[in-house]
Each structure stands twice: as C-alpha cells, then as structure tokens.
Amino acid sequence: MTSPELTTPGPSTPAPLAGPVGSAGPASCFVTVEGIDGAGKTSHVDAIAERWRARGLEVLRTREPGGTPLAEALRELFLHRRMDALTEALLVFAARRDHLVQVIEPALARGAVVLCDRFTDATFAYQGSGRGFDLGVLAQLEAWVQQGRQPDLTLWFDLDPATAAQRRAAARTADRLEAEPLDFFARVRAGYAGRAAADPARFARLDAGGTLEQVRAQVLAVLEARGW
Numbered sequence: 485m486t487s488p489e490l491t492t493p494g495p496s497t498p499a500p501l502a503g504p505v506g507s508a509g510p511a512s513c514f515v516t517v518e519g520i521d522g523a524g525k526t527s528h529v530d531a532i533a534e535r536w537r538a539r540g541l542e543v544l545r546t547r548e549p550g551g552t553p554l555a556e557a558l559r560e561l562f563l564h565r566r567m568d569a570l571t572e573a574l575l576v577f578a579a580r581r582d583h584l585v586q587v588i589e590p591a592l593a594r595g596a597v598v599l600c601d602r603f604t605d606a607t608f609a610y611q612g613s614g615r616g617f618d619l620g621v622l623a624q625l626e627a628w629v630q631q632g633r634q635p636d637l638t639l640w641f642d643l644d645p646a647t648a649a650q651r652r653a654a655a656r657t658a659d660r661l662e663a664e665p666l667d668f669f670a671r672v673r674a675g676y677a678g679r680a681a682a683d684p685a686r687f688a689r690l691d692a693g694g695t696l697e698q699v700r701a702q703v704l705a706v707l708e709a710r711g712w
C-alpha cells in the first residue's frame with residue numbers, strides 16, 4: 485500500500501491518488517449516499533454502518549460538506565451565507581479536498597469502509613443542475629480535487645420533490661438549500677438522474693417513495709447483490 489497522502493497537483497496534470505481506485509469488496513471501499521433533501525439518506529446510513537461493523541469491519545461514517553474541522557467550518561458558511569454559484573462550488577470542493585486528504589484517503593489506505601452522506605454527485609446535482617452552474621467547470625474541479633478517486637458504490641435515494649418537502653417540513657427547519665422551491669429540487673433530481681445514467685455501474689437507484697421498511701429492503705438487496 486502506498487502513502488495515503490494526496491500529492492500536490494502540478495500546473496496542469498493532476499497526479500494519481502495513492503492506492504488503487506475502485507478497490508473491490510466490503511473492505512476498503514468507498515460508499516456514498518445521495519438524493520434530494522428529505523429523501524431518507526440519513527435514516528439508513530447508521531443501519532448500513534452497523535451491518536458492516538457487526539462483521540468486524542472498520543466503518544468510517546462521514547458526510548459532505550464536512551468530515552473534518554475545517555470542512556465542517558466551511559459547511560456552516562455554505563449552508564447559511566448567501567453566495568454566488570462559483571463561490572458555492574469552490575467552497576464545497578475546498579471542503580472536499582480537506583476531507584479526502586485528512587480522512588477519506590487515510591481510511592481507505594488502512595482498509596476501512598468509508599460511508600459518506602453526500603459527495604461530488606451532490607455538487608453536480610445542486611450547484612450544476614440546480615443552480616445552472618457550468619458542469620464542465622465542476623468536472624475540472626472534480627478531476628483536480630479527487631485525482632481519480634470515485635465512490636465504489638453510490639446509493640441514490642430517488643424521491644419526488646413534493647414528498648421530500650413534506651418529509652422535511654415534518655422533521656426540521658430548512659437550511660439555505662432546503663428552503664429552495666420545488667422546481668429547484670426537480671432540477672437537482674434530474675441532475676442525479678444524469679449522473680446515474682453516465683455511470684450506471686457505480687449507481688444503485690432506490691425508490692425512496694416507499695415506507696422506511698421498503699426502502700431498507702432495497703438497500704439490503706443492493707448490498708447483498710455485491711456480497712457486502
């Protein structure tokens with residue numbers, strides 16, 4: 485296993501990340517959960533973590549934006565201050581870089597399973613499709629910041645925006661992004677659909693409109709199909 489540290493990118497060519505990309509099996513894999521606010525992601529993450537911990541795996545449960553002291557501080561700014569789309573994208577990728585360098589890459593290098601509540605697909609869906617920010621610029625930032633690192637599996641909790649809004653309204657006070665109107669979330673959902681279509685091997689779409697138990701069964705089916 486090579487050093488878990490990220491190398492500093494050169495002026496034009498990002499250096500490869502340490503360690504193999506897309507390692508197989510439940511050990512040393514990188515799993516993300518995605519979907520619009522209120523889709524049910526957080527409701528299922530702990531159960532997934534417990535399933536793997538019960539098998540003796542080290543599970544790092546983390547989230548984006550966030551996951552390190554610096555990235556959590558950036559998250560607070562991101563969620564509560566007004567800013568333009570480019571600032572939003574730069575802030576979230578800055579947080580992601582710190583998270584990768586400090587936490588995710590070292591965890592994967594020592595064989596842990598990393599379970600992350602949102603990652604780059606959310607940036608494409610929210611800042612790209614939701615805000616209309618340039619997807620090509622996001623792809624450039626993705627390449628620079630991640631240097632080839634992608635999740636091994638992305639569980640996409642797909643839910644219609646109206647149902648998600650009802651669930652949020654019943655559960656919590658909206659943050660800056662959650663306060664956006666339904667048509668914003670419809671664009672975000674379409675953004676997730678585009679990312680899933682572009683990388684079907686990585687994405688597992690879950691119909692998040694069912695009961696908690698029905699969604700849980702779908703999550704289990706996806707994991708069991710991989711022997712995870």
Ligand SMILES: Nc1ncnc2c1ncn2[C@@H]1O[C@H](COP(=O)(O)OP(=O)(O)O)[C@@H](O)[C@H]1O
Pocket residue numbers: 519520521522523524525526527528641651652654655692693694695696697699
């Ligand atoms: N399948 C479901 N049916 C009904 N309510 C749900 C379901 N999944 C989650 N919820 C509820 O909806 C709210 C939002 O769920 P949460 O897991 O926080 O979503 P997210 O993390 O995707 O924003 C919570 O109050 C949760 O209990």
Ligand SMILES: [Mg+2]
Pocket residue numbers: 525526527601
């Ligand atoms: Mg959540």
